[in-house]
Amino acid sequence: MSTTTQSRSPVRRGIFWLGLVMLLAGLGLLGYVAWEFYGTTILSKERQQDTTSKIEQGWDSGQTEVTTEFGSAEALIEIPRFGKDYRIPVLEGISDDALGAGYGHFKGTARPGEVGNFALAGHRITHGEPLRDMPELREGDEIRVLTKDTTYIYALTTDGDDLVVPFTSIWVTDPLPDNPEEGGVEPEQVEGQRLITLTTCAELFHTDDRMIAFGKLVGEEPTP
Structure with missing residues (x-):
């Protein structure tokens, strides 16, 4: 074996191992992306269903506010435009756990049906993506907020994509x-209104801006 051949062998082995490491890193990155886009949504949809069931069972047993592993909850959201099977729990606060199991209710804002602003946040992509189709919402669309005894019916006063603001806005x-x-x-701008606000990411692949939709209470009825 010539000296040249011997000197090339370690170089070739180095290139082989470097290529293998890069291949594995690429596969790992693809796996991470797949998990973020699909795995988290599958997991979160299971959490949404489990949490919804626990809330409904809690109501049946007389509880107004139900404690779940993802936070306390007292409401479910139905949006007819998103289909007859759309029913998403509302968890108190906007922690990762809350948003991974449904909508998050901004602490300090109004509760369902109260004067003020019942303000909610939800993912648009990944983690169950309850507001993935937010841009399809139109003025006049109903947002039904179910509590143990009363269902509050809000109607949007804006389209889903009428307003985009920085996340710092x-x-x-605010109450108004x-x-x-x-x-x-x-x-x-009239005091004493009973409002609802939906917030989600404006962009699908980064989170610098928020898409906002406003609505107001137009009716209420007993929860079935």
Whole structure:
């Protein structure tokens, strides 16, 4: 064997192992992306269903607020435009656990049916993506908020994609959201309203901006 052949062998082995490491790293990255986009959604949909069942069972046993492993809950959301089987739990707070099992209710904002702003957050992509189709919502669409005894019916006053703001725009969760941009999208500026606000990511692949939809209470009925 020549000296040249011997010197090339370690180089070839190095290239082989480097290529193998890069291949495995690429496969690992693809696996991570697949988990984020599909695995988390499958897991979260199971959590949504389990949490919904626990809330319904709690109501049947007389509980108004039900404690789950993902947080306390007192409401379920139905949006007819998203289909007759759409029923998503609302968890208190906007922690990762809460948002991974349904909607998160911004602490300090109004409760269902109360005067003020019942403000909710939900994922648009991954983790169950309850607001994936937010841009399809239209003014007048119903948002039904079920509690143990009463179902509150809100109607959107904006389309789902009428307003996009930076994630730092906390005014959207105020009791009466007042857009600082002159002529910007906002609820009717009348005190004493019973409002609902839906917030989600405006972009599918990064989270710098939020898509916002506003609505107001238009009716209520006994929860079946």
